[in-house]
Amino acid sequence: MSFIGDALTILIKDLLLELRGRESLSLMLFLSLLILVIFNFAFNPDKDNVSSMAAGILWVIFAFSGILGMGRMSVAERDEDAYLSVIFSPVSAESFYLGKALGNLLFLMIMECFTLFFFAVLFDFEKIIGLLPQLLPALFLGTLGFALVGTLFSFLSTASRYGEILLPFLYLPVVVPVILGGVTSMDMILNGKSGEAGKWIQLLVVFDMLYLAISLLVFRYLIEE
Amino acid sequence: MNIIKLKGISKHYHAKTALKGIDMDIGAGACITVFGPNGAGKTTLLKIISGIMAPTEGKAFYNSRSYSESEIKKETFYLGHKTSLYNALTVMENMDFVCRLYSFKQREKSVESALKENGLWERRNDPVNDLSQGMKKRLALAKGFITDPKVVILDEPFTGLDIRWRSTILSKIKEIRRRGKSVIVSTHLVEEGCELADHVAFLRKGKLLFINKREEVDTKEIYRLFASMGEARS
Amino acid sequence: MKTDRTITILFFLLLVLIPLDFFLIFRVAPTEKVMGDVQRIFYLHVSLALGALLAFTGVFVSSIIFLWKKKIVWDSVASTCAGIGLLFSTLVLITGSMWARPIWNVWWTWDPRLLTVLILWFIYIGYFLLRGGIADKFKKAQYSAVIGIIGYVDIPLVRYATKWWNSIHPLLSQEGGGLDPVMKKVMLFSLATFAVLTIFLFLFRFRLAGIEERLEILKKKMED
Numbered sequence: 001m002s003f004i005g006d007a008l009t010i011l012i013k014d015l016l017l018e019l020r021g022r023e024s025l026s027l028m029l030f031l032s033l034l035i036l037v038i039f040n041f042a043f044n045p046d047k048d049n050v051s052s053m054a055a056g057i058l059w060v061i062f063a064f065s066g067i068l069g070m071g072r073m074s075v076a077e078r079d080e081d082a083y084l085s086v087i088f089s090p091v092s093a094e095s096f097y098l099g100k101a102l103g104n105l106l107f108l109m110i111m112e113c114f115t116l117f118f119f120a121v122l123f124d125f126e127k128i129i130g131l132l133p134q135l136l137p138a139l140f141l142g143t144l145g146f147a148l149v150g151t152l153f154s155f156l157s158t159a160s161r162y163g164e165i166l167l168p169f170l171y172l173p174v175v176v177p178v179i180l181g182g183v184t185s186m187d188m189i190l191n192g193k194s195g196e197a198g199k200w201i202q203l204l205v206v207f208d209m210l211y212l213a214i215s216l217l218v219f220r221y222l223i224e225e
Numbered sequence: 226m227n228i229i230k231l232k233g234i235s236k237h238y239h240a241k242t243a244l245k246g247i248d249m250d251i252g253a254g255a256c257i258t259v260f261g262p263n264g265a266g267k268t269t270l271l272k273i274i275s276g277i278m279a280p281t282e283g284k285a286f287y288n289s290r291s292y293s294e295s296e297i298k299k300e301t302f303y304l305g306h307k308t309s310l311y312n313a314l315t316v317m318e319n320m321d322f323v324c325r326l327y328s329f330k331q332r333e334k335s336v337e338s339a340l341k342e343n344g345l346w347e348r349r350n351d352p353v354n355d356l357s358q359g360m361k362k363r364l365a366l367a368k369g370f371i372t373d374p375k376v377v378i379l380d381e382p383f384t385g386l387d388i389r390w391r392s393t394i395l396s397k398i399k400e401i402r403r404r405g406k407s408v409i410v411s412t413h414l415v416e417e418g419c420e421l422a423d424h425v426a427f428l429r430k431g432k433l434l435f436i437n438k439r440e441e442v443d444t445k446e447i448y449r450l451f452a453s454m455g456e457a458r459s
Numbered sequence: 460m461k462t463d464r465t466i467t468i469l470f471f472l473l474l475v476l477i478p479l480d481f482f483l484i485f486r487v488a489p490t491e492k493v494m495g496d497v498q499r500i501f502y503l504h505v506s507l508a509l510g511a512l513l514a515f516t517g518v519f520v521s522s523i524i525f526l527w528k529k530k531i532v533w534d535s536v537a538s539t540c541a542g543i544g545l546l547f548s549t550l551v552l553i554t555g556s557m558w559a560r561p562i563w564n565v566w567w568t569w570d571p572r573l574l575t576v577l578i579l580w581f582i583y584i585g586y587f588l589l590r591g592g593i594a595d596k597f598k599k600a601q602y603s604a605v606i607g608i609i610g611y612v613d614i615p616l617v618r619y620a621t622k623w624w625n626s627i628h629p630l631l632s633q634e635g636g637g638l639d640p641v642m643k644k645v646m647l648f649s650l651a652t653f654a655v656l657t658i659f660l661f662l663f664r665f666r667l668a669g670i671e672e673r674l675e676i677l678k679k680k681m682e683d
Contacts, residue, residue: 009325013311013322017313020315020318020352021312080309080310081308082310085309085323087298088298088299088302088303089372090327090328224278
């Protein structure tokens with residue numbers, strides 16, 4: 001009970017931090033919009049090919065905005081060594097990790113819904129909004145895996161003197177299975193092959209559980225010096 | 226009774242040795258000031274005592290149990306060079322967060338009295354970013370003391386403060402001492418450091434030059450040591 | 460020193476094994492009917508992959524031992540293994556590319572196995588990037604152990620995901636396939652040779668790291 005309660009304390013603090021500092025989610029949303037515009041120039045998608053490109057474009061945006069946001073969230077902890085007050089408290093490292101991961105998950109989901117909406121508007125692709133109920137489970141599971149690994153790695157990379165710059169280099173290769181799962185399942189659903197997406201969703205569940213287990217096991221080693 | 230015991234502690238960084246064979250006993254309720262020039266290893270030593278940094282060699286004990294099995298971190302308040310505050314949050318929110326971490330009942334009351342005691346009550350709704358350096362330090366101390374730690378470790382608590390703030394912080398530390406906490410302070414301010422302590426230690430190039438009772442140490446000797454290293458302080 | 464003797468013995472053993480291996484590959488093994496002589500790269504390619512896998516397993520195991528025992532020597536073991544793994548996986552990618560060019564007429568193919576090696580390569584590059592960014596030995600060891608563990612656990616996930624992903628794209632290569640008995644023997648010999656080479660490189664590099672460490676300590680003593 002207090003394990004979850006402690007995680008929620010951390011989560012609430014992160015929400016408050018975003019509300020006051022506007023350093024993570026707001027930047028993510030802004031970057032998403034920017035990349036959307038650039039993709040428009042790069043691919044100039046039209047009605048015929050947009051659905052085949054959508055999943056790829058969206059996941060590239062999710063990945064890079066996500067990395068930016070999660071990096072910022074960790075910097076907020078490392079700045080002024082604020083996380084030390086958690087480390088010296090009775091709250092366990094695992095609760096701390098879980099709270100941070102939940103915060104990242106929440107911000108990522110908000111950013112993704114925002115991006116989906118603007119994708120639909122800017123690329124004239126209303127279909128994606130209609131398919132949202134079908135898309136959500138896969139999107140959620142993909143994002144969950146993304147946040148679980150991302151929380152761990154953003155904390156890891158900000159410990160080095162390169163800081164958050166290192167995050168994509170360490171994180172992207174490791175999270176490839178999740179990105180593959182996320183992008184493929186979304187692509188299938190958007191192109192009327194929802195049936196086949198099922199097995200990818202199962203795979204994502206397995207990945208998420210594995211990543212959660214291993215992150216909980218190793219996170220405490222990242223807060224010792 | 227010793228609350229903390231260090232045995233043969235060494236710490237190596239990539240190409241340099243920060244600490245070499247440190248042995249130290251810290252009694253319950255004792256106050257130790259660690260003097261030393263910059264780069265002598267004071268910060269490393271304090272981090273190791275606090276339990277957030279593992280030594281390369283040697284062992285540390287808290288209440289005669291090795292650190293990994295002890296509650297050292299939970300009963301320690303460590304304040305390093307940085308404030309451990311969330312700059313974007315307000316004074317109140319920072320305090321409230323800590324109280325939640327410790328699952329305190331009656332959070333509002335204890336936060337209110339802690340802030341009033343430290344003259345921060347009027348600034349309670351200001352973000353930490355807007356506070357002066359001295360205010361931040363005071364908030365950081367107030368935030369640490371509200372958790373009622375048994376061991377207090379302060380790394381250079383006077384750095385970057387003017388004389389007025391120095392004396393405020395100094396009296397604050399003395400007050401904690403009276404409450405029976407074990408206090409370990411690092412500084413190179415000889416006057417302030419000696420005023421606080423019942424034990425004085427001197428660190429040079431990662432080695433403990435001496436650790437003696439305050440009465441047995443001549444202040445001039447410490448000045449002389451600093452001066453011999455070209456770092457005279459007043 | 461016992462290690463020194465093992466290193467010497469392995470060195471002379473390899474002096475025989477490697478030329479013999481090459482002789483077997485180029486002279487004894489029959490020429491493959493469809494692919495021709497190019498197929499001979501295959502022996503090296505697979506053996507290197509085995510060496511890389513061995514090395515990364517070494518990283519994984521010693522990372523776990525480090526987090527458990529907190530002895531810095533296990534970090535040296537892990538990083539030595541990671542270096543060898545990185546070298547071998549680079550060679551796997553190069554030989555893979557050399558093979559792909561004449562056989563499939565492309566320099567690179569998104570074959571799930573090659574893709575897995577590439578992702579691994581990225582992960583262990585990251586491993587060394589992180590190590591370069593942390594000065595504190597213990598912290599460096601601790602953090603890279605975390606990558607060493609996660610990176611390794613990730614291998615089957617990447618392998619699985621890329622295989623599934625590949626199954627919806629046209630497949631260029633088939634897995635397995637029957638090998639001629641002589642080919643099989645040459646293959647086994649080559650695998651064994653490279654396993655010995657991996658162990659030799661590890662011991663050699665590890666010994667060197669030990670000497671470097673001692674030199675550093677001596678230097679420090681002289682400074683004092």
